[in-house]
Amino acid sequence: MGDHRRRVVGVAAVAGLVAPLALALGAAPAQAAGSCTTQTGPRQKQVEKFLGRPVDGRQSAADCKAIKAFQTKHGITPNIGYAGPVTWGVMDLMNKQKAVGRTPNKAGKCPVNKGRIACVDLTLQLSWIQDGKDLVYGPVPVRTGRNGYETRTGLKKIYWRHIDHVSSIYHVPMPYSQFFDGGEAFHSVGVSMWNPPGSHGCVNMTKTTAKKYWSLLKTGDDVFVYGRKPGT
Template sequence: MKRSSAVIRRVVLAAAAVALAAGCTPDASGTGTGTGTPSASASASSGTPGASPTDSPTSDGKPPSPSASAPTESPSGSPSAGTPAPKALLGDGDENEQVRELQARLRQLDFFDRAPTGFYGTMTAGAVKKFQSHRGLPETGTVDETTWQRLLSVSRKPTADELKPATTNKLDTPDPRCMTGRVLCISKESRTLAWMIDGRVVSSMDVRFGSENTPTREGLFKVEWKARDWTSTIYHTPMPFAMFFSRGQAVHFSADFAARGYAGASHGCVNVRDKVKLSALFDEVKVGDKVVVHW
């Protein structure tokens, strides 16, 4: 009898060992349904380090392949995010001879439709964007090394006349009052200023006038006084190379005219957009020289 009891006990223990080895333990819900993988509590009670199911070896002893839905760690920052933007060589507000060359080269390719001024404004930026678009470059409106080299490769070195042409606008027939003496002959019709001495045009440049509310006065005047650096006491805007001729109205350089062209207007003054040419003219003109503003 004792031997029979011992045999029965060994059979029961063996069956229990088989069941445990098969993993047929209750799941966490306590329903008694086997999951085939040890639960977290079972792992802890067995002394096995608590590993997540994806870290557990498969039945063939190999580590499991990553789940397709499992997120993958991406490197910090994409390659493009770590790449610095190209350094701008020329951009808005720049004023130098390289800008003048840029404008002359763009004009050769029909992207810039006016005389070079040497000032980088909205019109120059728009021309650069058109060139960049045509060449498959990022349309930034500023000139980086790639844009500059591409422009050099498809254009030629500008001549002196291309860099500093007489004017963009064609001169009209001078007013008769401009045919004698030293005269700033200013035409509203052709929107030009011609510096004339005894009927001969010495230099010329584009100009812009006042609006309907602040018109530029017409008539025969004289240069009353000059100021190389002047700021309007009414509008508080810079008026470089100002040559006053009629109660506060003057011929002067306008950065706004250089940037926007005829999209804007002055407050009555005669705006010039080519600062280099106006600077040379300023040095030639004397107080007392005639000023003729006409249609």
């Protein structure tokens, strides 16, 4: 445990983690693999509106196809086109993220007296880089620690960077890693930022975002994490 390289806890392995959560929340009825459900979900109207479908609150073949495509894209399982709470939770978060626009620190929760700092809003699953009150980059969607592996809150500093890091615990690639708290780091992943249930504590990013953070931040820069991820 003395070597911080061995304490890296990185991103969660995706396979096999999402379905148990979805089923526990009653996300969808039992359905044969690969099929499309004819059942109307409890969030049918909200999901139809989000996807630009006719809002009639009744499941159709076209509705199911559109919902299923969304679920497949973002790793929501079972991906059978059911308008349940997990699917709507992702859509609702997307709506809230979009509403933030270019003022992610409007409430002033991320310090503006630290110079350049990377901010992470767990509640909205957004991150950005600011310098004082000036927005430098973002906000961008991120994927943080799931229930039981919550990304720790507070003021931290980037203490180690490794561009080609591989987790010593989970044995998964963590490109563009910038560590700021024990094994927690910014790094890129190859899954959707809205893929439930989340990481093992790291702040996951797209490759584009992780590369930008790598170019804008350096060892010693501040990181501030606040809020609470939905579902934790």
